[in-house]
Amino acid sequence: MKDWRESSVKAKFWTKTGTNGRVNCHLCPRECSLNKNQMGFCKVRGNSEGELHSYNYGKSVAATEEVIETEAVNHFMPGARILSLGNIGCMFTCDFCQNWQTSQVKHLDPSVVQFYTPEQVVDMAIKNDIKVLSWTYNDPVVWHEFVYDTAKLAKEKGLINLYKSAFYIQEKPVEELIEVIDIFSLSLKSMDPEFYRDITKGELQPMLDATKQVYKSGKHLEISQLLITERNEGEDDVRKTVQWILDELDASVPLHFVGFHPAYKYLNVKRTSKERLLRAREIALEMGMINVYIGNVYEDEMADTKCTECNHTQVKRFGLTTEIVGLTKDSMCTNCNHPSSVKFPFMGTEERANTNTSWDVVSNKDYTWNEEVKSLHLASPVDSNECINLQVRHIGTEIHRNYILGDGGLSRVIVSRSTAEESGIEVRWDKKTKISFMPVLDRAHFPIAETVDEVR
Numbered sequence: 001m002k003d004w005r006e007s008s009v010k011a012k013f014w015t016k017t018g019t020n021g022r023v024n025c026h027l028c029p030r031e032c033s034l035n036k037n038q039m040g041f042c043k044v045r046g047n048s049e050g051e052l053h054s055y056n057y058g059k060s061v062a063a064t065e066e067v068i069e070t071e072a073v074n075h076f077m078p079g080a081r082i083l084s085l086g087n088i089g090c091m092f093t094c095d096f097c098q099n100w101q102t103s104q105v106k107h108l109d110p111s112v113v114q115f116y117t118p119e120q121v122v123d124m125a126i127k128n129d130i131k132v133l134s135w136t137y138n139d140p141v142v143w144h145e146f147v148y149d150t151a152k153l154a155k156e157k158g159l160i161n162l163y164k165s166a167f168y169i170q171e172k173p174v175e176e177l178i179e180v181i182d183i184f185s186l187s188l189k190s191m192d193p194e195f196y197r198d199i200t201k202g203e204l205q206p207m208l209d210a211t212k213q214v215y216k217s218g219k220h221l222e223i224s225q226l227l228i229t230e231r232n233e234g235e236d237d238v239r240k241t242v243q244w245i246l247d248e249l250d251a252s253v254p255l256h257f258v259g260f261h262p263a264y265k266y267l268n269v270k271r272t273s274k275e276r277l278l279r280a281r282e283i284a285l286e287m288g289m290i291n292v293y294i295g296n297v298y299e300d301e302m303a304d305t306k307c308t309e310c311n312h313t314q315v316k317r318f319g320l321t322t323e324i325v326g327l328t329k330d331s332m333c334t335n336c337n338h339p340s341s342v343k344f345p346f347m348g349t350e351e352r353a354n355t356n357t358s359w360d361v362v363s364n365k366d367y368t369w370n371e372e373v374k375s376l377h378l379a380s381p382v383d384s385n386e387c388i389n390l391q392v393r394h395i396g397t398e399i400h401r402n403y404i405l406g407d408g409g410l411s412r413v414i415v416s417r418s419t420a421e422e423s424g425i426e427v428r429w430d431k432k433t434k435i436s437f438m439p440v441l442d443r444a445h446f447p448i449a450e451t452v453d454e455v456r
């Protein structure tokens, strides 16, 4: 197994300070000042003999096929299949992090690290008919050089780039991102500076400034806020967030209040209650926000998109399952013909074209949904290079979907509960190869084990 720290590339956004080889990193606002051979706070950038290097260039967790709603994006290509890419390290150390096994390098199991080039990532998306690359999970900020190079290449090949981030980042790198990223899904953790200082070990204001920079650029922007039990779920917190969006952005920016599950060191609390999430949405609507959604609640009417003119349902959602029911291809309401702010409906939603439709079932396994688990990553062994045809039947519904694992290195796909009536899934595939069923506890969670014990 390769050691991910053995290789590095010269980083961007740094300066030498003094004559003793000390450097300052200017990627995130933390501004680490590093002596020779010292690593930064994120543990993936460091001083290599007087130069700042990125140690995680092209070092990723397994690229995974998901859907765009996984990333708290409801107004751009609803239901589109995406290729999710996460790396290692983070500029924050939140004690509630759901991806702590990859974001906090001290907990990293090196065997989960995959090695990709920009060309491999783009080829993987194209081979699998996926139109969106999603830079996600731990946080893409600390992967900047690889994200930029790959996103630039992807854009040249006609792909769309989505950036899901807590966005603790400086102005110059944001300028670079704006060149290549089409969709920003930014996670504002709280409007309380103390929350940032105490829990993330960062600062609030730079995140707000970077978000305004994206907004002013005109790029597609959606904001999400995880409502964390006994931390930031109060009505005043919600009002402050909404007021800031109304003052500095505008009422039409899609806003997602997202349910939290206990994770990492913040375990002795409950999940966010549905009532809290509903109240947050009610407050935001009362204050004038137009597009407000609830995330991580698998029930009807939590995240539907309605016409702002006639209230006709345009996109129905259940968890991560999307059905466009009231929009034309050019995004007009089918009831009143009013233009919708949902961009490119019906694009990128098709299953991967599969010429091999007749295959024999060699293996099968069922899974029953439960209170805790409503989505799974189905994963082939990362070192397997055979193509596996998979069919997933959603029990209690008419839904069957086909997937292919292994083509171009794609080794995971997300599958989720699609209706209230659905009890589970039946999975069949055409090889003896083991497929792992890895519980995804919430959106943008990258599981690294088959059980949920890792986070409880």
Ligand code: SF4
Residues within 6 Å of the ligand: 025, 026, 027, 028, 029, 030, 031, 032, 039, 040, 041, 042, 043, 045, 046, 090, 091, 142
């Ligand atoms: S990106 Fe990493 S090394 Fe650079 S300032 Fe932020 S935490 Fe420090």
